[in-house]
Amino acid sequence: MANLEELQKKIASVRKAIQSESSGLSDSKTVYELRKSFLDKAGRVGQLMKYMKEVDPSQRAEFGKQVNELKGWALDYFNSLDEKMRKEELNRIYEREKIDITMPSHIRSHGNLHPVTQVRNQLIEVFSGMGFEIYEGTEVENDYYNFTALNTPKDHPARDMQDTFYLSPEFVLRTQTSSAQIHVMENEKPPIKILSPGKVFRSDDDATHSPMFSQMEGLVVDKGITLGDLQGMLDVFVKKVFGQETRTRLRPSYFPFTEPSVEVDVSCFECGGKGCSFCKHTGWIEVLGAGIVNRKVLENCGIDPDVYSGFAFGIGIERVAMLKYGINNIKQLFESDLRVLNQINDR
Ligand code: PHE
Numbered sequence: 001m002a003n004l005e006e007l008q009k010k011i012a013s014v015r016k017a018i019q020s021e022s023s024g025l026s027d028s029k030t031v032y033e034l035r036k037s038f039l040d041k042a043g044r045v046g047q048l049m050k051y052m053k054e055v056d057p058s059q060r061a062e063f064g065k066q067v068n069e070l071k072g073w074a075l076d077y078f079n080s081l082d083e084k085m086r087k088e089e090l091n092r093i094y095e096r097e098k099i100d101i102t103m104p105s106h107i108r109s110h111g112n113l114h115p116v117t118q119v120r121n122q123l124i125e126v127f128s129g130m131g132f133e134i135y136e137g138t139e140v141e142n143d144y145y146n147f148t149a150l151n152t153p154k155d156h157p158a159r160d161m162q163d164t165f166y167l168s169p170e171f172v173l174r175t176q177t178s179s180a181q182i183h184v185m186e187n188e189k190p191p192i193k194i195l196s197p198g199k200v201f202r203s204d205d206d207a208t209h210s211p212m213f214s215q216m217e218g219l220v221v222d223k224g225i226t227l228g229d230l231q232g233m234l235d236v237f238v239k240k241v242f243g244q245e246t247r248t249r250l251r252p253s254y255f256p257f258t259e260p261s262v263e264v265d266v267s268c269f270e271c272g273g274k275g276c277s278f279c280k281h282t283g284w285i286e287v288l289g290a291g292i293v294n295r296k297v298l299e300n301c302g303i304d305p306d307v308y309s310g311f312a313f314g315i316g317i318e319r320v321a322m323l324k325y326g327i328n329n330i331k332q333l334f335e336s337d338l339r340v341l342n343q344i345n346d347r
Pocket residue numbers: 175176177178217255258289290291312313314315
């Protein structure tokens with residue numbers, strides 16, 4: 001028969017073992033393993049019950065109670081140890097993943113679209129909203145598409161209006177996107193409604209002219225198209241691009257491929273038309289050339305001018321950009337100076 005006192009020593013030594021064996025542990029996994037070794041069915045706490053049969057029957061209840069107390073204590077002990085370990089583990093993770101927000105960062109600069117591209121996109125958006133389709137022509141053209149078919153045969157004085165880069169007697173760098181009109185009319189039957197943006201080239205170089213610049217050609221051909229249709233469409237266009245207050249004015253002009261031809265002015269968006277230095281005190285700013293497609297041009301493309309008529313217009317994209325953003329030298333649009341380009345971001 002084991003006496004109760006001796007068994008109480010065993011109980012106390014298991015308690016001590018729990019405390020000493022757990023003292024060096026530093027993570028929840030080893031705590032879990034240790035807990036199992038004491039509290040599992042075959043664990044060292046449970047094993048104490050083996051002695052029950054050796055205890056005097058009068059003391060068994062007391063012994064059982066003390067073993068149960070140890071079990072209760074051990075459960076609490078391991079639970080709080082586990083909690084402590086998990087907290088420490090979390091802290092270690094936080095520490096490891098800490099971000100030093102005082103560290104100097106890499107400054108990433110944002111690019112934006114070139115002003116000419118911005119204006120080009122704006123114009124395309126406005127006109128495609130009106131149902132225009134995009135046709136992109138080629139920068140190298142033959143003489144026929146750039147001039148002859150546009151009612152500007154050789155020796156026509158109007159050829160002098162544009163200083164042409166000839167690549168050969170037959171081929172030129174196109175001087176105008178109007179050449180696109182011919183390609184489209186040769187290949188499509190009316191109704192036609194196209195927009196043709198692209199680069200054009202002229203031997204011309206000063207503050208407002210560059211040897212390479214961009215134009216956008218518009219062409220509408222259908223039955224019964226008049227100058228009134230052109231003006232109505234232009235009114236919508238200039239209001240969208242230059243502001244709701246803007247008005248248009250058509251002045252007579254001359255282009256061989258349109259008859260009548262007009263120069264389109266918009267009321268000055270700086271002074272509202274009163275006259276200022278921006279509009280050279282006229283109240284108006286010239287923005288594009290346009291007109292009713294010359295009968296001869298329709299005929300050249302196999303379209304019957306007695307049945308169909310059309311209007312055409314050509315907008316200088318750099319010119320619109322210069323007007324919109326107050327740029328007074330066209331070179332600033334080609335020098336890629338970020339101090340200039342960064343100031344212009346419409347979207
Ligand atoms: N092609 C003309 C130019 O370059 C502009 C224009 C286009 C005029 C269409 C009338 C019709 O100046």
